[in-house]
Amino acid sequence: MSNIDRRTLVRGSLATMVAGAAFSRAALAQSSEPILLGVSGPLTGPNAQYGAQWKQGFDLALDEIHAAGGINGRKLAYQFEDSQSDPRQSVAIAQKFVSDPRIVLELGDFSSPASMAASPIYQRGGLVQFGFTNSHPDFTKGGDFMWSTSVSQADEQPLLASYAVRRLGLKKLAVLHLNTDWGRTSRDHFVKAAKEYGAEVAVTEGYIAEERDFRSTLVRVRDANPDGLILISYYSDGALIARQARQVGLKQTICAASSVYSPKFLELGGEAVEDVHLGTRYFPQDPRPEVKKFIAGFKAKYNGQEPDAFNAYSYDAVHMAAAVVKIGGTDRRAIRDAFAKVKDVSSVIFGQATFDVESRRVKGAMNAELVVRKGQFALWDGKPT
Amino acid sequence: MSSWLDYTINGLIVGNVYALVAVGLALIFGVSRLINFAQGSIYLVGAYIGWVAVVQLHTPLPLTIIVVAAAAAAVGLIIERFGLRPLQNSVRIAPLLATIGISFVLDQLVMLTFSPNPRALPSQLPDVRFQLGGGTIGPLDLLIAGVGITSALLLFVFLRYSKLGWAVRAASQDRDAAMQMGVDVNRVNQAVFGIAAALGGVSGMLVGMYYNQIDTAMSLQATLKGVVAEVVGGAGNVPGAVIGSLLLGLVESYGVAVFGTSYRNLFAFLLLVVVLVLRPNGLFVSARQAPPEPLTGTFIAPSRPVRIPRWALAVAAAGFAVLPFFPVSFYVLQTLINAWLLGMLALSLTLVAGTIGQVSLGHAALLAIGAYTSALLSLTSAVPVGLAIIGGGLMSAALGTLLISPSFRLRGHYVSIATLAIGEIVSLVILNWESVTRGPIGISGIPPLSLFGYDLISPSSVYWFSLAVMLVLALLQGRLLTSHLGRSFRAIRDDDIAARAYGLSLNRYKSLAFIFGGFAAGVSGGIAAHLYSYINHETFNTQQSILALTVVILGGLGNVVGAIVGSVALVGLPEVFRIAAEYRILIYGIVLLLLVRFRPQGLLGTI
Structure with a gap:
């Protein structure tokens, strides 16, 4: 890490920057082939839906980049290899990308076991692994070639806790979380923050991803007698829990993590998700220009479909990759160094994204407090539900 | 105390859902001594056909059920005819592997056709809730219970009293002898696969409506829980499968009650191991019945290995x-x-x-x-x-x-x-x-x-x-x-x-x-x-x-x-x-x- 600091400090002088940019521009112009990003992610298998969402975000971002003239006149493209989120396949894909000189940067994988199994290969091979959904706290500790724009749960969960405790005034909470590395890390950060804000956490229940029946879990929740339910869930399980909570007669306020932010949450949850509160990084009526452009572009490209959180992550990731390649050119080491140099890249999730060189993550995600009203996500007006 | 009533009710409700898959598995196992790993995939196909019928074609519920049952039965017949019948004289393990292969193919076909995104499958029943204990149940719970119990009863009567049912049982006891007595074993197999698949398809649709959610990952989970319930009840025993499912639901629910949600499946599988160790033929198989597995090595047939020279x-x-x-x-x-x-x-x-x-x-x-x-x-x-x-x-x-x-x-x-x-x-x-x-x-x-x-x-x-x-x-x-x-x-x-x-x-x-x-x-x-x-x-x-x-x-x-x-x-x-x-x-x-x-x-x- 000290390595990068030195580079940024010593070589980051203006003269070198200009010379470097001029050099890489010349190198870029030599070729008419597109600049290639490698993507390792699930297209089949149990997580296939997320791979499909990634693609939508990637394609939209590429359209925009090409409409703006590409990267110094060159096109950007990606090669998507299906890993099924299986570590055995992601390591083979990693070797494939590392030994393919056309790949300048890698994106993914989706799950922590698949991503972090491949990290040693990317680190040794000197190819940046840009894990834009990897929230595992140890992901970027794999080496200085691991960078992530995934919102750190140490950042996100206190925001949710503040919404639930300070703004909604909940005092006794029941936390239901996915029992994965993401869910556990999130739960721990949430519980810590909620206690700091003066709330009591009456019960926490972890459930596995394939779970569909939560009735018995909800009896435990009911017996703990909380005044609010916190869902650290994805949209499909979040919708299931909300439905079953209402069916068994739990009427408490529900407050959910931003990962449920998806039109699918409304579709799958129906009336049961009415009045569910959630913190998100952006929302449909968001006045920020980058969000307006993203939502309008997405709807135009995909027949009026509303984008969700994973679409936004992947859209942001390709824009970030483009910004990095603009600085770093096509040399893999220069690209790694460029991650430390990019400043204020326009981002749906962060507004302006700049990497923290120490942690190789981005801090300061945007925050909006939403509530589901009449089957739509709306900004919370401060009125109790 | 009232909580225990709620845990019991919840266990029975979920057991109800498991029973739908388990009955189909038990039926097939009863006849062909085969654990059909493709049953979960038929369940998946049924759920998506149900989605097309409800959301695209707006069919009323009775018609939806008929459409799904017919389409799923057709899939079952195709599997039987082209996937399994050619293997009937080969080793036991071949059809088992074939059902795994078929389930890959079916799951992938559904995923490619409908995309892997989960979809909502709205229930077509009126949304009224009845208070029961501390929670409520809806008409769909009753329908699922009705379908599960009715189909188990009908199958039981069919197997015991109808002529085709006799043939099915004869074929399950001794294929060759049944054939000798003039039973058309292929027709029996067809009938069984058709019925089991229709049931599997309808259950996928009902469970999809129950959760208002269908996705392509539901197939493996359904198979796993169905197999557990079926074996607990006694493989091949249709009413046993229903009771095994209810028991499985109860054990899971009590497991959650005592130890917490993340222990749930642990109890399901422990139940299975305990039952297998204490009563290897399932809870509801009487000792007089012939052992469901042949005693000697027909599971893995000997064959002449290819000799590869050492050099x-x-x-x-x-x-x-x-x-x-x-x-x-x-x-x-x-x-x-x-x-x-x-x-x-x-x-x-x-x-x-x-x-x-x-x-x-x-x-x-x-x-x-x-x-x-x-x-x-x-x-x-x-x-x-x-x-x-x-x-x-x-x-x-x-x-x-x-x-x-x-x-x-x-x-x-x-x-x-x-x-x-x-x-x-x-x-x-x-x-x-x-x-x-x-x-x-x-x-x-x-x-x-x-x-x-x-x-x-x-x-x-x-x-x-x-x-x-x-x-x-x-x-x-x-x-x-x-x-x-x-x-x-x-x-x-x-x-x-x-x-x-x-x-x-x-x-x-x-x-x-x-x-x-x-x-x-x-x-x-x-x-x-x-x-x-x-x-x-x-x-x-x-x-x-x-x-x-x-x-x-x-x-x-x-x-x-x-x-x-x-x-x-x-x-x-x-x-x-x-x-x-x-x-x-x-x-x-x-x-x-x-x-x-x-x-x-x-x-x-x-x-």
Whole structure:
């Protein structure tokens, strides 16, 4: 890490920057082939839906980049290899990308076991692994070639806790979380923050991803007698829990993590998700220009479909990759160094994204407090539900 | 106190849902002694046909049910005619593998047609809720219960009193004798598959409506829970399947009540193991009934193995050993490393499944035990990696044998089901035993492979290391097979009663096989842990177990060379089909089906 600091400090002088940019521009112009990003992610298998969402975000971002003239006149493209989120396949894909000189940067994988199994290969091979959904706290500790724009749960969960405790005034909470590395890390950060804000956490229940029946879990929740339910869930399980909570007669306020932010949450949850509160990084009526452009572009490209959180992550990731390649050119080491140099890249999730060189993550995600009203996500007006 | 009433009601409601799948499985098992792993896929197909009918065509509920039942029945008939009937004279294990292949193909077809995104399947029943205990139930709960119980009753009456039902039962007791008496066994099979598939399709649709959610991942879970419920109730026993399902639901619900949500499936699988150990034929099979599995070795048929001359094997091994000197890409080397690691697992499984006849469906658990042991030894106790891997192998051998030993008295399919459950139990223990395994966070920063103080980091050195370990294990196993021990193993597989009559202690030989096999699998897991640097409870999952079994059957049961050839083929094929992107698993499933169809004894034959 000290390595990068030195580079940024010593070589980051203006003269070198200009010379470097001029050099890489010349190198870029030599070729008419597109600049290639490698993507390792699930297209089949149990997580296939997320791979499909990634693609939508990637394609939209590429359209925009090409409409703006590409990267110094060159096109950007990606090669998507299906890993099924299986570590055995992601390591083979990693070797494939590392030994393919056309790949300048890698994106993914989706799950922590698949991503972090491949990290040693990317680190040794000197190819940046840009894990834009990897929230595992140890992901970027794999080496200085691991960078992530995934919102750190140490950042996100206190925001949710503040919404639930300070703004909604909940005092006794029941936390239901996915029992994965993401869910556990999130739960721990949430519980810590909620206690700091003066709330009591009456019960926490972890459930596995394939779970569909939560009735018995909800009896435990009911017996703990909380005044609010916190869902650290994805949209499909979040919708299931909300439905079953209402069916068994739990009427408490529900407050959910931003990962449920998806039109699918409304579709799958129906009336049961009415009045569910959630913190998100952006929302449909968001006045920020980058969000307006993203939502309008997405709807135009995909027949009026509303984008969700994973679409936004992947859209942001390709824009970030483009910004990095603009600085770093096509040399893999220069690209790694460029991650430390990019400043204020326009981002749906962060507004302006700049990497923290120490942690190789981005801090300061945007925050909006939403509530589901009449089957739509709306900004919370401060009125109790 | 009122909470216990609620837990009971909730358990029964979920048991109700499981019953729908279990009844179909029981029906098929009753007739063809086959655990139909494609039942979950038919359930999936039914859910999506239901979605088309409800959301696109706006059919009323009775019509929706008829449409779904008819379409699912058609799928069932196609599976029976083209997937299973051609295999009826081949080994028992071939149709089992065929149903796994069919489920791959069906799941992929649904995913490609409808995209993997979950969809809402709105219920067409009025949304009224009845208060019951502390919660409420809706009309859909009643409909599901009605369909489950009615179909079980109807099937029971049909099997007992109708002429076709007699034929079904006759065919299930003795196929050849039934044929002799003029029963058209094919027609019987068709009828059974049609009915089971129709039921499976309707249940998928109803469960989809119940949760207002359908997605392509629901198929495997449905199969797993359905199989558990069915075996608990007594495989092949239709009313037993309903009771087994309700019991399963209750046990899960009480498990959640006492220990918390993340222990739920642990209780489901523990129930299964306990039932299998205490009453191997299920709770509701009377002692007078003929044992559901044939006593002697028809599960794995003998065949003439392909003899490969030693010099050819030596040349092949030497060829692979010098491969890194040639300009092959690291990608090819990495793919082969994966093949060698899978090869070690397959060696282990081909010994316990092929040579001694204990077809294990939970072999990934041995990988996990070896991987966690090795990772923790090297991280927390600073044991050198080479020794830690051996430690992983030993732990896998010891713990694996210990865990599996209660199921030594089981035979045939029941061994597979018990090992499936033990595999799930190991993975759930890893998830929940946080003080040791770090739970869902997993273990990161596992040191890379090293030997005598030298780090093995370059792809070539990892390649040589894994190839060498695999070859040593293969040679040892080859030696074992030609010794008196190997002959004893095969004797137990082919006829355990005769073997016992000759004075062989079954438990002792089965333990020996699992100790040797557990070591090989544990070493494979240990190497994988140091290769990946990060593992958690999802790294070694059920899909790995199924893949290993596929490799073993493909290569030829008990066949050491076959296990290695099979590993290279099954790691290589999906990589070769990479070009086909989303279609590659579909192609893989079809290739698998064709192999089972035309070479059920495996590429190199059973030894």
